Amino acid sequence: xxxxxxxxxxxxxxxxxxxxxxxxxxxxxxxxxxxxxxxxxxxxxxxxxxxxxxxxxxxxxxxxxxxxxxxxxxxxxxxxxxxxxxxxxxxxxxxxxxxxxxxxxxxxxxxxxxxxxxxxxxxxxxxxxxxxxxxxxxxxxxxxxxxxxxxxxxxxxxxxxxxxxxxxxxxxxxxxxxxxxxxxxxxxxxxxxxxxxxxxxxxxxxxxxxxxxxxxxxxxxxxxxxxxxxxxxxxxxxxxxxxxxxxxxxxxxxxxxxxxxxxxxxxxxxxxxxxxxxxxxxxxxxxxxxxxxxxxxxxxxxxxxxxxxxxxxxxxxxxxxxxxxxxxxxxxxxxxxxxxxxxxxxxxxxxxxxxxxxxxxxxxxxxxxxxxxxxxxxxxxxxxxxxxxxxxxxxxxxxxxx
Amino acid sequence: xxxxxxxxxxxxxxxxxxxxxxxxxxxxxxxxxxxxxxxxxxxxxxxxxxxxxxxxxxxxxxxxxxxxxxxxxxxxxxxxxxxxxxxxxxxxxxxxxxxxxxxxxxxxxxxxxxxxxxxxxxxxxxxxxxxxxxxxxxxxxxxxxxxxxxxxxxxxxxxxxxxxxxxxxxxxxxxxxxxxxxxxxxxxxxxxxxxxxxxxxxxxxxxxxxxxxxxxxxxxxxxxxxxxxxxxxxxxxxxxxxxxxxxxxxxxxxxxxxxxxxxxxxxxxxxxxxxxxxxxxxxxxxxxxxxxxxxxxxxxxxxxxxxxxxxxxxxxxxxxxxxxxxxxxxxxxxxxxxxxxxxxxxxxxxxxxxxxxxxxxxxxxxxxxxxxxxxxxxxxxxxxxxxxxxxxxxxxxxxxxxxxxxxxxxxxxxxxxxxxxxxxxxxxxxxxxxxxxxxxxxxxxxxxxxxxxxxxxxxx
Numbered sequence: 001x002x003x004x005x006x007x008x009x010x011x012x013x014x015x016x017x018x019x020x021x022x023x024x025x026x027x028x029x030x031x032x033x034x035x036x037x038x039x040x041x042x043x044x045x046x047x048x049x050x051x052x053x054x055x056x057x058x059x060x061x062x063x064x065x066x067x068x069x070x071x072x073x074x075x076x077x078x079x080x081x082x083x084x085x086x087x088x089x090x091x092x093x094x095x096x097x098x099x100x101x102x103x104x105x106x107x108x109x110x111x112x113x114x115x116x117x118x119x120x121x122x123x124x125x126x127x128x129x130x131x132x133x134x135x136x137x138x139x140x141x142x143x144x145x146x147x148x149x150x151x152x153x154x155x156x157x158x159x160x161x162x163x164x165x166x167x168x169x170x171x172x173x174x175x176x177x178x179x180x181x182x183x184x185x186x187x188x189x190x191x192x193x194x195x196x197x198x199x200x201x202x203x204x205x206x207x208x209x210x211x212x213x214x215x216x217x218x219x220x221x222x223x224x225x226x227x228x229x230x231x232x233x234x235x236x237x238x239x240x241x242x243x244x245x246x247x248x249x250x251x252x253x254x255x256x257x258x259x260x261x262x263x264x265x266x267x268x269x270x271x272x273x274x275x276x277x278x279x280x281x282x283x284x285x286x287x288x289x290x291x292x293x294x295x296x297x298x299x300x301x302x303x304x305x306x307x308x309x310x311x312x313x314x315x316x317x318x319x320x321x322x323x324x325x326x327x328x329x330x331x332x333x334x335x336x337x338x339x340x341x342x343x344x345x346x347x348x349x350x351x352x353x354x355x356x357x358x359x360x361x362x363x364x365x366x367x368x369x370x371x372x373x374x375x376x377x378x379x380x381x382x383x384x385x386x387x388x389x390x391x392x393x394x395x396x397x398x399x400x401x402x
Numbered sequence: 403x404x405x406x407x408x409x410x411x412x413x414x415x416x417x418x419x420x421x422x423x424x425x426x427x428x429x430x431x432x433x434x435x436x437x438x439x440x441x442x443x444x445x446x447x448x449x450x451x452x453x454x455x456x457x458x459x460x461x462x463x464x465x466x467x468x469x470x471x472x473x474x475x476x477x478x479x480x481x482x483x484x485x486x487x488x489x490x491x492x493x494x495x496x497x498x499x500x501x502x503x504x505x506x507x508x509x510x511x512x513x514x515x516x517x518x519x520x521x522x523x524x525x526x527x528x529x530x531x532x533x534x535x536x537x538x539x540x541x542x543x544x545x546x547x548x549x550x551x552x553x554x555x556x557x558x559x560x561x562x563x564x565x566x567x568x569x570x571x572x573x574x575x576x577x578x579x580x581x582x583x584x585x586x587x588x589x590x591x592x593x594x595x596x597x598x599x600x601x602x603x604x605x606x607x608x609x610x611x612x613x614x615x616x617x618x619x620x621x622x623x624x625x626x627x628x629x630x631x632x633x634x635x636x637x638x639x640x641x642x643x644x645x646x647x648x649x650x651x652x653x654x655x656x657x658x659x660x661x662x663x664x665x666x667x668x669x670x671x672x673x674x675x676x677x678x679x680x681x682x683x684x685x686x687x688x689x690x691x692x693x694x695x696x697x698x699x700x701x702x703x704x705x706x707x708x709x710x711x712x713x714x715x716x717x718x719x720x721x722x723x724x725x726x727x728x729x730x731x732x733x734x735x736x737x738x739x740x741x742x743x744x745x746x747x748x749x750x751x752x753x754x755x756x757x758x759x760x761x762x763x764x765x766x767x768x769x770x771x772x773x774x775x776x777x778x779x780x781x782x783x784x785x786x787x788x789x790x791x792x793x794x795x796x797x798x799x800x801x802x803x804x805x806x807x808x809x810x811x812x813x814x815x816x817x818x819x820x821x822x823x824x825x826x827x828x829x830x831x832x833x834x835x836x837x838x839x840x841x842x843x844x845x846x847x848x849x850x851x852x853x854x855x856x857x858x859x860x861x862x
Contacts, residue, residue, distance in 0.1 A: 050774060122508070126736050135563060137738030139745050157749045165770045166728060167748045169735075180750035186769075190753050195835065195855060202827040212652065212694045213822075215744050216752065216857040223749030273774035278465075 042383050043259060045268045045313045046143070046170070049292070051275035052121065053317040054285060055337040056356070059108060060089050066358040070324040074281060074331065088355055093286050096293030097340075100300060104349040105308065106342050107401050109375065111356050113336035113368025117319065121276070121333070124318040129170035131373050131392050142376055143267050144173030145391045146384060150266075151176060157222040158230060160267040161258065163251040171269060178269070179226055183254045188231035191224045200224050233261040241302035248272045249295040256302040259311065266384060275317060281330040296342065308344035312383055312402065315340040316372065322364050336368035339375060341401055348401045374399055408687045414821050414862040415648050415695075416681060417492035418704045422711055422802055431681050435674070438492040439527055443520040446481045447474045447512045452596050474512030476721050479731050482519065483700070483720045487708030497526035497673070499700065499731075500647050501533070505569060506734035509542035513598055515732050518542035530640055530671035531631055538565065538627060539600040541593035547737065552589050553606035559585040562626075564737050570630045572639040576615065583612040588623040637667035641676065648680055650691045651743035658685060693822030693861050696743050699727030701862065702755060706762055706854060709819060710799065712792030719790045723762075725772035726754065752860070759854035763847065765791035800846045808840040809833075812849055819853045821861050828856055 061067045062078040063086070081089035082098055090098065100106045116134040118124045130138035140148075143160050151159050152175065160171050160178035171178030181187035191197075200220050237257040243249040248270070255268045272292055277284050296313065303311055320337030336356065356366045377396040380388035389395050409429040413420045417438065456463065486495040501522040509515035518540050525533035537543055538561075544550055547561035562585035566576045590607030593600050612621045614629060621629075630636055641663040645654060666676045680686055697705065703723055706712070714720055724730040728751065729740055747755075760766040768790065803818070805811045812833065816824055824832070832852035836845055853859060 120508075122733075123736055137568075137736055139738070139741045164773065165750065165754075166726065166773055167750055168773070172741075172745070172748060177748035180748065190757070195831070195852075196753070196756065198831045198834075199828055199856060202831065203825055212696055212744065212861060213857065216696075216747065216860055219747055219749055219752050220756075220857060223753055226749070271773070 041264070041266060041310070042385070043266060043268070043311045044379055044383060045255060045270070045311060047292075047296075047313060047315040048125075048168075048269070048271040049275050049288075049315065049317040050121075050125070050271050050273035051277075051317070052124075052319045052321055052333055053275040053288075053337065054277060054281065054331050055317070055320040056323065057281070057285060057331075058091050058094070058289065059110070059338050059355075060091065061087060061355055061358070062089050063087050064355075064358055067323075070358070072325070073329065074325040085351065088351065091285070091289050093289035094293045096290075096295075096297035097342075099297070100342055101350070105300070105344055105346065106340065107346050107349050107352050109339045109341070109352050109370055109401075110354060111336045111366060111369040112316070112339045112372050112375065113319070113366070114371055114373070115368075117335040117365070117368065119319065119333040119335070121318060126169065128316065128318055128372060129168060131376055139169070139172070140174055141168065141170035141172050142380075142391060143171045143269065144169075144177060146173075146267070146380060146386060147171075147176040147178065148173035149391055150384070150386045156229075156264070157219075157226040158263060158265050160269065161255075161265050162269040163254055164269075164271065168269065168271075171267075178267070179223070181227075181230075182251070184227070184231045184234045184258070187223075187227045191227040196220070197224070230258065230261075230263055233263050234258055237261045239302050241298055243298040243302075244291070244294045246291055246295070248291050249298060252295045252299040253302070256299055259303060259307065277321070278326065278330040278332060279328045281325075300342065305344055310345070311343060312345065312379065313340070313342040314375065314379065315342075320366060323358060323361060323366065324364055334365045335362070336366040339372070341375075343402070346401055348399075352399070352401060371396060378402065410817070411687055411692050411821065412681055414693075416677075417489070417496060418487050418701055418708055419821075419862065420818055421487075421489050421492075421708055422799065432678060435493055435678060435681070438489060439494045439674075440490045441494060441524060442485060442491050443523060444478065444481050444485065444516060446477050447516045449513055449598065450511075452598075454596065457595060468510070471510060471512045475515060475732055476718060478512055478516050478519070479721055479724070480717055482731055483704065483724075486700070487704040493677075494523060494526050497677075498523045500644070501526055501537075502731070503734065503739040504643060505537050505543065506737050506739040507542050507546040508733055509546060511542070511545075511598075514542040514545065517598065519732070527674045527677070528672075530673055533673075534570070534627055534631065535624070537569075538588075538623070539591060541598055541600060544591060544593050544600070549588060550592050552585060552591070553603075554586075554589050554608040555606075557582070557585045557589060557608070561585075561591075562588055565626075566630070568737060568739075570636045570639060571633060572635065575633075575635045575639075580614055583614045583621070584626045586610070586612050587614070587621045587626045591623050631671065634663070634667050637671065638663040640671075641666050644676060644680070646742065648677070649686060651695055653690065655685070658683075693820070693858070695862050696746055696860055697862050698740065698742070698746060699724065699729035699755070700731060702758070702860065703727065705859075705862075706759060707792060710763065710792065710794045710850060712762065712794040715791055715793055716789045722772065723758070723790060726768075726770050727751070727758075728772075747860075752857075755860060756855050756857065759851045759859075761790055762792045763794060763851050763854075794847075796843075796847050799850070803846060803849075804840060808836070808838050808845070811840055811845075812836065815846075815849045816853055819850070820856070820858045822858060824853070824856060824858055828858070832856075 057076055060076050060081050062081045068075045080092055082092055083089040084101060097106060114127060114134060118134055127134055129141045131142040132138045147159055157179040162168055162171050162178055162180045164180050165182055167178060167180040203217060234257050237260045239253050239257055243253050251270050258265060274288055300308060316339045317337050319333060319335055321331035321334040326332050353370060360367060373392050373396040377388040377392055378399040380386050380391055381398050382402050410420060485491060507518060509518055521536050521540055525536055547564055548558045549561040552558040559581055563581050566581060567573050586608040590603040592603050609620055611618060614621055614626060641659055645659055669675050734740055754770060761768045803811055803815050805814060835852045836848040
């Protein structure tokens with residue numbers, strides 16, 4: 001492995017006739033690769049369930065009369081629930097997670113939200129991405145600001161990768177931004193056409209000239225070199241685990257291959273959308289939760305027990321849904337929701353806090369107990385090992401699940 | 403096609419770059435400003451006939467209304483994007499775009515969105531005072547920022563907060579008490595959902611005594627707006643935003659801004675004279691500002707269409723492209739508006755932005771998928787890959803841009819498209835792409851695509 005990386009570096013230097021910022025970037029790589037191998041760096045995988053997953057029908061309070069009263073049709077009958085405690089059970093589509101829960105690789109936080117919850121998808125997702133208060137507006141995201149604070153001298157674009165065509169606000173920092181790509185091959189093809197290569201290679205851009213044009217060339221150079229590096233490293237990695245046939249699993253598989261390829265990426269970001277179930281919720285959520293859980297099961301298997309000690313998967317949704325069902329077989333936008341954590345390094349397992357109190361609602365919605373930024377703070381401080389206060393614009397209590 | 407250096411910079415900023423249809427030989431800025439300030443209200447959405455029964459109607463009905471409104475929002479979006487680049491309205495449209503970002507609203511009803519858009523357009527270059535009063539009584543705004551729910555017994559501070567923080571004074575120039583008191587003063591500012599018109603609901607208005615910025619009285623909403631305008635900080639805040647938009651995102655010259663803000667304040671917030679002062683100054687043409695501003699996605703898209711005169715084959719394609727570029731008109735991310743400057747650029751967005759000319763002008767396939775925003779009611783994936791092309795009359799462009807040698811033609815095209823000259827390396831690369839013979843029927847097309855695909859074309 002080590003020789004192939006050296007070889008790649010050498011080839012790149014020879015291939016790009018003494019230009020650009022590539023040397024910078026490669027220097028950084030070289031110093032990183034001379035240390036431990038394989039990398040012991042901790043990795044965070046963030047999974048976003050877009051549209052507002054119905055948390056109450058995901059983790060079901062099957063002993064709670066209020067739940068069945070408010071959801072006469074959508075409430076999931078106790079005999080259909082995968083019971084995991086005296087009070088709570090999984091949606092039956094989550095069989096894939098059952099094993100992880102049983103062997104202590106999963107933790108669930110209930111009632112996660114933020115003060116003055118916003119019920120608009122866009123705004124609430126904005127708040128989760130930027131980690132801002134409900135009444136402040138930011139144009140950078142928490143992972144982006146993590147990149148700013150941990151990696152100000154890094155010249156690689158792939159410290160954080162979103163597996164998608166476009167980059168979410170969560171991964172945009174003030175000076176550093178993550179990299180968006182569906183898969184290494186597509187990224188490589190996009191950056192390695194003759195024209196882009198020519199303009200990237202034949203323009204000498206002097207570092208230090210902080211003009212906007214320089215910023216564009218720098219971004220381009222980093223994209224080209226990251227694309228090449230990731231492609232070279234990952235193409236020898238072929239996952240042998242069988243994944244379900246769908247786009248979400250395909251993306252998870254890409255992440256697994258990149259983790260196996262040790263490309264120095266600390267954060268991966270993926271989305272699964274379709275959770276906005278105002279109508280026909282039962283079938284829709286069933287399908288999506290299956291996609292989610294079966295994909296995760298394959299991914300965890302692929303990563304393997306040892307490496308899962310270095311990986312935490314965090315799953316969230318921008319909000320939960322109204323406790324009472326609506327009149328058309330669905331639920332409307334709500335507030336607090338559950339967050340899942342999956343890892344072989346969890347210090348606390350199972351349910352980490354109380355289930356939602358259905359007798360105390362605010363306009364029909366759950367009242368949050370735990371600010372989501374406490375989870376971010378924990379992951380930043382204890383997992384990615386950077387001080388979270390500046391990134392999150394204030395102190396949030398750090399939790400003890402890792 | 404003769405363009406003086408300063409004219410080009412002016413057109414890059416006041417419009418969307420030089421246009422093939424308008425060849426300024428001797429561009430007179432004040433004449434140009436008058437000629438390109440035509441107010442053209444958009445009227446593509448018909449007023450819905452809403453009855454009281456419909457407001458109480460079933461979920462299914464509501465859904466139908468939303469779906470219909472969504473289609474109409476797309477229609478409105480496309481009408482606007484087509485109008486933006488037209489020379490006769492260029493400056494007013496650019497200002498409308500500026501205000502749409504400043505007073506950023508997501509209005510679900512297409513009718514109200516159109517009404518708001520026309521309000522911004524009407525006052526875009528007039529007095530900021532009139533604009534502020536109009537937008538504060540605009541149904542779309544009142545709905546988006548929950549002033550409909552702002553009542554004496556249960557005040558909702560959302561509109562009042564954004565009014566002070568984002569629309570007028572800026573953060574740090576008011577207290578939390580100012581917000582509370584102005585929210586009380588704004589109670590009762592509402593709209594009638596049946597007529598879609600502003601109404602003042604006396605019954606829910608708080609007529610009590612309020613204290614706002616050190617003054618005490620039975621203030622109305624109008625009094626608050628008036629006091630906000632009497633504070634010079636509002637003039638400064640607006641001038642700074644105008645500066646960022648028209649002059650530079652990166653550098654602020656505090657002295658010049660102070661002078662501009664003072665004149666703006668003294669003029670009673672006259673926007674046209676503020677713009678005129680900027681465009682006719684000498685500092686506006688300082689090399690450090692020229693070609694140093696990153697185009698927003700909409701500016702980039704409108705630049706490509708208007709500088710080629712291209713027309714979309716699929717009328718919904720521009721909506722898809724806006725989504726792929728993360729800036730959809732009428733759907734700003736939040737009340738804070740869109741990112742700006744380098745905030746638009748990450749490695750994936752840059753690669754897509756640079757391949758956009760090929761996608762649009764060469765009909766190159768793209769398999770990019772815009773993000774699903776999670777809303778079940780919002781699917782505009784109508785224009786798929788390969789259906790995004792523009793129809794361009796290349797012969798017409800060849801007539802305009804062909805000179806006696808290929809080299810000369812390329813120089814004219816470069817000068818037309820780029821805010822600043824390309825590097826020698828890039829000139830050579832494009833020469834390599836176009837071939838040497840301008841008798842080649844594809845010469846002009848290759849040259850346009852080449853220059854538009856350079857990082858330099860991302861700048862205005």
